[in-house]
Amino acid sequence: MLRRKPQAAAPTEAAAADDLKKWASQIRKGSLEMCLLGVLADEARYGFEIVQNLGTSDGLAISEGTLYPLLNRLQNEGLIEANWQESPSGPPRKYYSLTPSGRDAFVRMREEWRRHAGAVEAILARSERSGNVAPRA
Amino acid sequence: MVSQRPDVDRYLQELAKGLSPLPPAEREDILREWSGHIEDLVTSGESPETVLARLGKPAEVAAAMVEERLITVDRRRSPREITQIVLRAAVGPFIGGVLGFLALMASNQVFLYAHWVRERHVPPSTLAWLGLTMLPALLEIALPTALLFVGLLGIPSLARTLSVPLFRRLLPPVAKAILAAGLGLSGLCFVFQDHVVAAANRETVRLQSQILDPTVERPPFSPQEMSLAEARQAFEDWRQRQLHATDRPNPFGWADHDRTWRYDISLKVALPLMCLALAALGTALGFVLAGRQPMRAPLRTGLGIVATFGTYVTLVLSRTLAINGVMRPELAAWSPVIVLLAVTGLIAGVGLLRQPREGSHAEA
Numbered sequence: 423m424l425r426r427k428p429q430a431a432a433p434t435e436a437a438a439a440d441d442l443k444k445w446a447s448q449i450r451k452g453s454l455e456m457c458l459l460g461v462l463a464d465e466a467r468y469g470f471e472i473v474q475n476l477g478t479s480d481g482l483a484i485s486e487g488t489l490y491p492l493l494n495r496l497q498n499e500g501l502i503e504a505n506w507q508e509s510p511s512g513p514p515r516k517y518y519s520l521t522p523s524g525r526d527a528f529v530r531m532r533e534e535w536r537r538h539a540g541a542v543e544a545i546l547a548r549s550e551r552s553g554n555v556a557p558r559a
Numbered sequence: 560m561v562s563q564r565p566d567v568d569r570y571l572q573e574l575a576k577g578l579s580p581l582p583p584a585e586r587e588d589i590l591r592e593w594s595g596h597i598e599d600l601v602t603s604g605e606s607p608e609t610v611l612a613r614l615g616k617p618a619e620v621a622a623a624m625v626e627e628r629l630i631t632v633d634r635r636r637s638p639r640e641i642t643q644i645v646l647r648a649a650v651g652p653f654i655g656g657v658l659g660f661l662a663l664m665a666s667n668q669v670f671l672y673a674h675w676v677r678e679r680h681v682p683p684s685t686l687a688w689l690g691l692t693m694l695p696a697l698l699e700i701a702l703p704t705a706l707l708f709v710g711l712l713g714i715p716s717l718a719r720t721l722s723v724p725l726f727r728r729l730l731p732p733v734a735k736a737i738l739a740a741g742l743g744l745s746g747l748c749f750v751f752q753d754h755v756v757a758a759a760n761r762e763t764v765r766l767q768s769q770i771l772d773p774t775v776e777r778p779p780f781s782p783q784e785m786s787l788a789e790a791r792q793a794f795e796d797w798r799q800r801q802l803h804a805t806d807r808p809n810p811f812g813w814a815d816h817d818r819t820w821r822y823d824i825s826l827k828v829a830l831p832l833m834c835l836a837l838a839a840l841g842t843a844l845g846f847v848l849a850g851r852q853p854m855r856a857p858l859r860t861g862l863g864i865v866a867t868f869g870t871y872v873t874l875v876l877s878r879t880l881a882i883n884g885v886m887r888p889e890l891a892a893w894s895p896v897i898v899l900l901a902v903t904g905l906i907a908g909v910g911l912l913r914q915p916r917e918g919s920h921a922e923a
Contacts, residue, residue, distance in 0.1 A: 469592060470599040486596065487615050490589075491627040498631040506591075512602070513595045516588075 450482065456535060457482055458492065459520060459528040462502060466519035469493070493518060501527055567597055570611050577621025580719075581628060589624060629722035641725075645717065645733060652712040656705030657698075660867070664697050665690070681770050689766045695759040696783070699752060699830065702744050703837040704867050710737050710841025711848070711863045712856060718849035726849075734842050741838025748831035753786040760784045782823035790827065794820045818888045822881040825892030833870070836899035840866065843903045847910035873898055 461467065461475050473489060476482045496502045501524035508514050520528065549555050571594055578586045600610045614620065636644075668690065675681045714733065718726050761784040768777050782790040797820070801813065844866075848859060873895040881891035 469596050485613070485615075487620055487623060490592075491623050494624070494627050495631070513598060514591075515595055516592045 453535065454482075454484065454488075455492070455496070456528065456531040458489075458496070459501065459524060459531065462518055462520050463525065463528055466505075466517040468515040468517050470515075472518070496524070500524070564601070564607050566611060567594070567601075567607055570597075570614075570617050573617035574621050577618045578624060580625050585628070626722060630724065633722045633725040636725075641729070644720065645729065648713040648716050648720075649709050649737075652708040653705045655712075656708035656863075657701045660701040660704045661694075661697055664693075664701075668693070675770060679770060685766065685770070689763065689770075692759045692763040692766065695751065695756040696763075699748050699756060700833075702748060703741075703833040703870075704863075706737065706741050706744065706834060706838035707841040707866060708860075708863050709740075710734075710838060710843070710845040711859055711866075712845070713737075714842065714845025715849040715859065716856070730846070734846065737838050737842050738835070741835035744834040744838075745831045748834055749828070752827060752831060753788075757784055757786050757789075782820060782827065787824070787827045790820075790824050794824060814884065815882060818882050818884060821888035822878060822892050825889045829892045829896050832896050833899070836896045836903070837866075837870065839903045840899055840906070843907040843910065847906055847913075870895065870899065 457476060458472070461472055467475065469486070469489065472493075473484060473486060476484050493502065493504075497504060497518075500521060502518050503521050504516050504518050506514050507517050571590060574593065575586065575590055578589060581589075597607075597610055597614070601607055672681075672686045672690070675686065676683060714730070717729065717733070721729070761780070764781075764784060765777060768775065780793070782794075785793060797816075841863075844862070877886070877891040877894045880886040881888040886894070
């Protein structure tokens with residue numbers, strides 16, 4: 423005999439904000455690799471530059487603890503390569519750049535992302551047009 | 560790489576310590592990159608304290624880097640390489656356990672033999688042969704001890720050298736292999752005991768009684784010098800003789816003899832299973848003590864020695880309790896194995912309960 427579940431209380435504002443943060447971080451994790459490859463696509467950059475670059479857009483801010491292991495992994499997978507270069511102002515820096523296979527992977531990721539984002543956007547636009555779910559004031 | 564800031568230097572020093580499993584070239588590379596990055600952050604206006612706080616604890620950062628590299632290296636390893644690593648982790652403790660135990664027992668005899676050479680002029684060749692005849696009986700205890708050390712030392716050393724995903728994948732087959740070895744060696748010990756050990760013990764007693772007093776007749780055979788079937792038969796015969804004896808001049812002697820023989824005969828079946836029990840204990844302990852920062856090897860070796868000593872104490876205690884009539888001899892013979900298995904179950908239970916909270920094993 424199944425026990426009826428008690429009705430869950432409506433989520434508090436704080437809990438809702440917490441859930442939103444968790445979901446947002448999941449989304450960010452999904453696109454991080456592609457954004458990193460994208461940042462390196464036009465020019466070679468070193469760690470500090472990459473953190474700054476990604477940090478300019480609020481949703482992509484990344485910590486060093488996440489960045490460097492990821493750079494390591496992409497290096498091991500052959501998608502990026504690193505060179506130490508002397509710098510006139512300050513210590514030598516390790517510059518990361520895309521390899522040909524990295525460039526290839528990035529292009530394919532970009533296509534797939536656009537396709538996926540297009541489908542998602544269609545659903546979102548429809549929900550706004552219908553008028554039942556108004557954007558937040 | 561040395562900046563003018565002591566707290567940054569301290570951070571980099573701790574980071575270097577955490578990166579010690581990596582090869583020097585890679586370590587230097589990471590440290591250079593990080594010190595440059597910290598320099599840039601400080602130059603851009605943030606205070607060193609804020610920067611270091613945001614980067615996270617150096618031990619954790621280093622652990623993430625080491626784990627990353629281990630995952631990469633492990634992905635490139637061939638199955639043959641992995642098997643070699645596992646075997647190397649197991650064989651060392653096994654041989655060390657056997658030799659260590661034998662050396663310990665041999666040191667016991669060395670002084671006695673030296674005394675015999677001097678006082679009784681026993682030729683060293685006889686003593687060498689005597690030592691050799693004691694070997695099979697000692698091996699019967701040395702093998703379980705070795706299996707204990709295989710689990711206790713081998714499993715955590717694997718946890719240190721392999722990445723977490725690979726270690727978690729290998730742990731079940733490795734544990735099963737150690738337990739299978741325990742079971743197999745138990746069977747081997749049982750057969751070994753019946754034939755080789757019994758004969759060797761007969762020779763040992765013969766030589767010892769010859770050395771100590773050649774005039775006195777050799778003492779009667781004990782169960783340790785017979786096979787299981789022979790011992791049971793001899794015991795039955797003795798009991799039959801006692802039933803038909805008209806007088807029993809020494810009732811206490813009779814009871815002692817009765818209990819001793821019952822204990823020793825039961826032990827012939829229980830003792831080989833110590834291989835399995837100690838293999839299980841070693842596996843459980845190794846599993847519980849494994850982690851990114853496992854208990855250091857000398858401490859674990861000490862723990863193994865304590866466990867071995869504890870096992871020895873339970874054996875001696877059970878024999879005493881049996882002969883003095885406190886415990887049923889058959890139960891007493893089995894009690895060391897039962898105690899060991901109970902302790903193993905307890906440790907394994909605690910280990911399994913702890914697992915979800917431990918970060919190093921919870922991650923996939």
